Every structure is written in structure tokens, then in C-alpha cells.
Amino acid sequence: MWINQPITRVEVHSTLRYIHKSRVQSMLNPLIKSRFFQLDLQRVREVLLSQSWVKEVSLRKEWPDKLVVFLEEKEPVARWGDDSLITGDGDVFGLRNLEDFQALPVLKGPYKQAQVVMQQYLAIGQLLRPMGLVVNELDLSSTGAWSFQVNGVRVNMGEDNRAEKLQRFIRLYHARLESQWQRVGRIDLRYSNGAAVAWNNS
Structure with missing residues (x-):
């Protein structure tokens, strides 16, 4: 018709x-x-x-x-594990080839927690960006422990009091670490009111 x-x-x-x-x-x-x-x-x-x-x-x-x-x-914000990408909404989607996305940060954690991991990544990034620090990696372990890598330095936060520990990290960075950041190997914030710093051999 x-x-x-x-x-x-x-x-x-x-x-x-x-x-x-x-x-x-x-x-x-x-x-x-x-x-x-x-x-x-x-x-x-x-x-x-x-x-x-x-x-x-x-x-x-x-x-x-x-x-x-x-x-x-979809707009990828980070890689998720070894074979997927994740958007700012926490939507994980797989691709056959991630070669073009190697410059993106890497987020890891239980799949069901992807949205929580993304929210934490955005929150940490917002806090550290004014300091010139960039989060390269964020991990949530199966036991609920958090750690991130910033400008190549691994920072362990543990499970609890993440906001307070991040503020402690910021104070420590400004007071002691900023001038010698290249010497820092890793930072452990899993203490009630302190931190441990491991230095590079160099």
C-alpha cells in the first residue's frame, strides 16, 4: 500500500x-x-x-x-581489570582489544562493587588533583581493603575510615613528602593515627 x-x-x-x-x-x-x-x-x-x-x-x-x-x-573513564572498561557511572563493558586505552587508570575489585569502586576513584581524584597527584590505580580486595597508586607510589588504606586516612595522607604529603616524593616507595595508612613510609633504595 x-x-x-x-x-x-x-x-x-x-x-x-x-x-x-x-x-x-x-x-x-x-x-x-x-x-x-x-x-x-x-x-x-x-x-x-x-x-x-x-x-x-x-x-x-x-x-x-x-x-x-x-x-x-559510553565514555570510558578507566580500565576495569585486564580486559574491560568502566564508565563514570560504574558501567563495566568488555572489549576484545584495549590497546588504545592503556593510558587510562586501572580499577580493580569485585564486579558487583564496580560502581562503589568508581565513586571512590572519583572522590580520591578530586581530593588529590589540586596537589598535582594523579591516581593511576585503585584496588578493592575481596576482603574489603582499599589501596591506590598515585604518581607511581602505592598507598594502602585498609578497610575503615577512608576519609580520615586520606586527610592524613594529604597532611603527610604537604608536611614531609612533597619535597622528596621521588624517594617514596610506598605508604601504609593502616594505623589508628599514623603512617609508615617505605623509601626507594635510590
């Missing part, structure tokens, strides 16, 4: 950084063979969301023969 035309035009709205437009097109091609009124938008949405990089999808049909696609990509 002339009023129920095949879909002949697809318009994709997105600032694509990680997904190639050709990939989007190849996914859509077998799905848009239906005519205008038979096109299953929910099915199209599910297929697009199945892609690792796709965060959100919205679709609109425009009569007589057009499909409009709005795509939002």
Missing part, C-alpha cells in the same frame, strides 16, 4: 567516537526491511543496545519512509 512504504531512509544522530557508522548501518540493514507500520522499534533498540559501546538509544519513525536514530555512546 502506498501509505505503508518500505523504510528507505535512515538518519543517525550521534557524535561517534568509538563506533563506526558503517557498523551501525550494517546492524540496521536487516532490521529495516519491514514497511513503515511493521517496523519493530523495540527490536531495533535491543540490537543496537547489545553493542558494547552503546549507552542509550532512542528511535523515531517519520512517515512515510524514514527512521531517525539517536545514539549515545
Whole structure:
């Protein structure tokens, strides 16, 4: 029927950084063979969301023969373990090749705690950034102990009183460590009101 035309035009709205437009097109091609009124938008949405990089999808049909696609990509903030990436929302997604993301920090922990680990990473980074320190790695062990690596130095915090221990680290850095940071090997904050500093052999 002339009023129920095949879909002949697809318009994709997105600032694509990680997904190639050709990939989007190849996914859509077998799905848009239906005519205008038979096109299953929910099915199209599910297929697009199945892609690792796709965060959100919205679709609109425009009569007589057009499909409009709005795509939002995931934005990786860090690597998660050895084979995945994680967004600022704590959404972990795997990729076959992480070669292009080696410069990102590494977060580790139980998968179910990914959102908590990301929140802690953002909180620590916000505290230390004004000091010129960058968190390279953050670990949450299976026992609930936290540690992070900042500018190459490992800092152990343990399980409890993280906020107080971070403030202690900041005071220690400004009072004693900033001028000789290159000599610091690791820092242990797992004490009630102190810290231990291990120095590099050099």
C-alpha cells in the first residue's frame, strides 16, 4: 500500500567516537526491511543496545519512509581489570582489544562493587588533583581493603575510615613528602593515627 512504504531512509544522530557508522548501518540493514507500520522499534533498540559501546538509544519513525536514530555512546573513564572498561557511572563493558586505552587508570575489585569502586576513584581524584597527584590505580580486595597508586607510589588504606586516612595522607604529603616524593616507595595508612613510609633504595 502506498501509505505503508518500505523504510528507505535512515538518519543517525550521534557524535561517534568509538563506533563506526558503517557498523551501525550494517546492524540496521536487516532490521529495516519491514514497511513503515511493521517496523519493530523495540527490536531495533535491543540490537543496537547489545553493542558494547552503546549507552542509550532512542528511535523515531517519520512517515512515510524514514527512521531517525539517536545514539549515545559510553565514555570510558578507566580500565576495569585486564580486559574491560568502566564508565563514570560504574558501567563495566568488555572489549576484545584495549590497546588504545592503556593510558587510562586501572580499577580493580569485585564486579558487583564496580560502581562503589568508581565513586571512590572519583572522590580520591578530586581530593588529590589540586596537589598535582594523579591516581593511576585503585584496588578493592575481596576482603574489603582499599589501596591506590598515585604518581607511581602505592598507598594502602585498609578497610575503615577512608576519609580520615586520606586527610592524613594529604597532611603527610604537604608536611614531609612533597619535597622528596621521588624517594617514596610506598605508604601504609593502616594505623589508628599514623603512617609508615617505605623509601626507594635510590
